[in-house]
Amino acid sequence: MSDLNLKSFSGEMIRIMPSVIRGMLKKQTDEIARGHITMPQYLVLDLIDKSGPLKMTQIAREMDASLPAMSGIVERLHILKMVERFYDRRDRRIVKIGLTVKGKKVVKKITHQREKMVESVFGRLTEKERQAYLKIFKKVRDILYEKI
Template sequence: MTTPAAVTLDERLCLALYTASRAMTSRYRPLLGELGLTYPQYLVMVLLWEEGDASVGQVGARLDLESSTLSPLLKRLEAMGLVTRTRASRDERSVTVGLTAAGRGLEARAAHVPAAICDATALTTPGQAALVAQLRTLAVELAASLEP
């Protein structure tokens, strides 16, 4: 077994994940620029395209975004005419996010993005699914290691 001190920078998982994440985000940038979206905005839109209306809390939980990040992001999407934010009549603290017609229409314009990203990774569909499963397991294990 290799001791942590013997692991070089280039062998560290943290650096590999960091550089891969930055490379992924950089690859998305030109594709999303054509749509007028940032990467976090795109993730919100994909969530709404796939799952429909959701509360702000559900969006934040699903995307692991803090409300301090999510609120301005949703305001910007609303100002762009892509989403609506509606307060629940029974509980004014609860806000539901939904797609506008323009937001639904953007889905067709964004349809090429997943294939372009998949092509850029040089991974097969099963290979990509396996990597996603490994990363999800990694995230669960890391989160569990923080629990008392």
């Protein structure tokens, strides 16, 4: 791709992405869309759901945020009874953050609702188009996280 083509692509992406994101958000009916939790709170819940209980330093590192910022988010999730703090069984000096039953239900509910939203949008593409989109999307993710 020449510089001009890349520049045109970049401009088009910058113009399209905000409307795609807004369109996706409009189709969401989950806890985030209704304002019950914030996107950063959901991302923390999702991280803990996928990784299991984590120390605050691990959460901050994975979220690429400061420890004080993550402490505030986790505290709000604790107040909402979505996460719990507990001592590590091997070293009682270490406090870990895990999901409560309520936190697990919220993650499961949001995941299910998002799957339905993605299916309603991408169901209008052919299987070949979906495969191509997914392949490119994964490659972009890998570039962003320097896996390539």
